[in-house]
Amino acid sequence: MATTFKNILCFSLLLLSLPLLAQEKKDSTKAVPPAKSFISSHQGTFGGKTIRYKATAKETHLKNDRDEAVASIWSVAYTQEGLTDLSKRPVTFVFNGGPGSASIWLHMGMFGPQIVKLDSDAKKDDGAAPYTLSENKYALLDLTDLVFIDPVGTGYSRVVGKGKVEDFWGLNEDAASIAKFMRLWITENKRWLSPKYIAGESFGTTRAVAVANALEGGGQNMALNGLILISQALDYDGSTSIHDNITSYLTYLPSMAATAWYHKKAGQGKTLEAFVEECRQFTYDTYAPALYRGTLLNSTAQNAIAEKLSYFIGLDKDYILKSNLTVLVPRFQKQLLADKGLAIGRLDGRFMGDEADDVASEPHLGDPSDYQLSSAYTAALNHFYASVLKVDMDRPYLTSNDEVGEKWRWRTVPDGKYWEPTPVNVARQLGETMRRNTAMKVLVASGYYDLICPFFDTEYTFARNGIVPERVTKTYYEGGHMMYTHEPDLIKLAGDIRKFLTE
Known part of the structure; x- marks a missing residue:
């Protein structure tokens, strides 16, 4: 008898809970508010x-x-x-x-x-x-x-x-x-x-x-x-500056040159357009073949490429050699104005940010051309x-x-x-x-x-x-x-x- 009563009680509770479960299921999808x-x-x-x-x-x-x-x-x-x-x-x-x-x-x-x-x-x-x-x-x-x-x-x-x-x-x-x-x-x-x-x-x-x-x-x-x-x-491929992406080394170089020109670190005495065109031709004719040769380049050729890269992007030749002739954009942002303790912007290289950590490998505050706008x-x-x-x-x-x-x-x-x-x-x-x-x-x-x-x-x-x-x-x-x-x-x-x- 006790078991029967228990079963009846459980069944009654289940019946009572069904509307609540249905309501809960109904409410699981929020009502769509009218469009304003x-x-x-x-x-x-x-x-x-x-x-x-x-x-x-x-x-x-x-x-x-x-x-x-x-x-x-x-x-x-x-x-x-x-x-x-x-x-x-x-x-x-x-x-x-x-x-x-x-x-x-x-x-x-x-x-x-x-x-x-x-x-x-x-x-x-x-x-x-x-x-x-x-x-x-x-x-x-x-x-x-x-x-x-x-x-x-x-x-x-x-x-x-x-x-x-x-x-x-x-x-x-x-x-x-x-x-x-x-x-x-x-x-x-x-x-x-x-x-x-x-x-x-x-x-x-x-x-x-x-x-x-x-x-x-x-x-x-x-x-x-x-x-x-x-x-x-x-x-x-051309807008992702990461190691071993040869396409990006090529596509970013003229922008680095233009930015170095803007900050008077390279190309002085030349118009922006003339300096950029010079970098284009170097990228097509010299830099691309060198990158595909990689470590097959002899030391004389590596030094020649490093000197030319230094000429275009305004960074020290030894730094470029240590970078295996491939400078990633975040490092360029940090290095170009390192003598002034400033990092340049990514969205816009004209912008500059004063960061506390001057030896970080890349900007750590974020992008000054973002947070300054x-x-x-x-x-x-x-x-x-x-x-x-x-x-x-x-x-x-x-x-x-x-x-x-x-x-x-x-x-x-x-x-x-x-x-x-x-x-x-x-x-x-x-x-x-x-x-x-x-x-x-x-x-x-x-x-x-x-x-x-x-x-x-x-x-x-x-x-x-x-x-x-x-x-x-x-x-x-x-x-x-x-x-x-x-x-x-x-x-x-x-x-x-x-x-x-x-x-």
């Missing part, structure tokens, strides 16, 4: 023309095959008002890189209607508030509408509902989500007949090529008119959102998110398919897309002092991979990775893009 939208009207002078435009800052829900929202993409669109024929009005989609960076840098530094003002000559830190925002008279709103996109995990963009970060944090996954967002935006805004461009920076150029490729599939082929690649990173950009964007666009969100805007990069999936094939890790390379995708889409053209903008994505790597990458050279324009600037922080380059880059969009 903030719309405002503005007027500004761009390219010498007065333009009335609408700013739409909003969340867009991406859905899975079961029509369930899985991600919320944050974007800010600036669209000209008063137009009747939208087929003549281009639209340019803009994003930065990382992976894990929001679009803040191109938004508040280059393309947006207002930009933050900083020391153009890289002599002063951004310091603390207040910072100065000004109307960006070089912005392109007289020529094209602009849509700034923050990929999932950056800005205000995030996974929602049943979404998982692994569905978005990967090379292919990221490209698919951005392509889906672009198609949604184009459809919602009735812009299928409008000319379409993508502008990306750094990993954003990797993304731009992958997205252009993704837009060809999915049963909704969207042909792009052009790509604007700022500080391109299509083949990571980021506070101003962050404050400027938050102020602009709140005060000008009237954005009111319930969470912080993530200008960058390290977790994205830490969990990023570089694998380019599905699980279960044989694959060995290789350097990231979407350059051949670009070549193939250009050959299928014979109207697509490409602008590649490179900074001489960029020690992340070197300008010589652009020349190396675009000379192969099936890329169509007749439809590629390469431009150069006396700045770094974000060349627009140097005001003369901002003006020149804006002019080069204007020419690209109108030719």
Whole structure:
């Protein structure tokens, strides 16, 4: 009898707990909050023309095959008002890189209607508030509408509902989500007949090529008119400074020479362009064969190469010999101005940081061309959102998110398919897309002092991979990775893009 009573009690408790278990299962997937939208009207002078435009800052829900929202993409669109024929009005989609960076840098530094003002000559830190925002008279709103996109995990963009970060944090996954967002935006805004461009920076150029490729599939082929690649990173062999990567020793050398010239450690009495060209020829004709010979070089040849490298990059010949004729970029950053106790920037070699440890093998504070700018950009964007666009969100805007990069999936094939890790390379995708889409053209903008994505790597990458050279324009600037922080380059880059969009 006691056992029967016990069984009845357990069964009763189980029945009582079932609704609670069902509720717990139901609550395991968070309810998807409504997408927020903030719309405002503005007027500004761009390219010498007065333009009335609408700013739409909003969340867009991406859905899975079961029509369930899985991600919320944050974007800010600036669209000209008063137009009747939208087929003549281009639209340019803009994003930065990382992976894990929001679009803040191109938004508040280059393309947006207002930009933050900083020391153009890289002599002063951004310091603390207040910072100065000004109307960006070089912005392109007289020529094209602009849509700034923050990929999932950056800005205000995030996974929602049943979404998982692994569905978005990967090379292919990221490209698919951005392509889906672009198609949604184009459809919602009735812009299928409008000319379409993508502008990306750094990993954003990797993304731009992958997205252009993704837009060809999915049963909704969207042909792009052009790509604007700022500080391109299509083949990571040429932008990864590590031991035994011969390609990187070659591609970084002219950027080191340009940076040494800037700091008056090399090439004095010559123009930057002439000195860079001299280094190009040495790299092609002498340095490359020497690197492939390695220890087969005799001591006389090694000394000759070391002397020439010292001439170009301003480091001591003995240090170069001890480095086996191959100086890694982080070591160059620390060594170039070692006599002054300063480390130079990686994103932009013009910047200098005073570090406590002067004998470290590489900068230990971080990148001065990053930490001397980021506070101003962050404050400027938050102020602009709140005060000008009237954005009111319930969470912080993530200008960058390290977790994205830490969990990023570089694998380019599905699980279960044989694959060995290789350097990231979407350059051949670009070549193939250009050959299928014979109207697509490409602008590649490179900074001489960029020690992340070197300008010589652009020349190396675009000379192969099936890329169509007749439809590629390469431009150069006396700045770094974000060349627009140097005001003369901002003006020149804006002019080069204007020419690209109108030719």
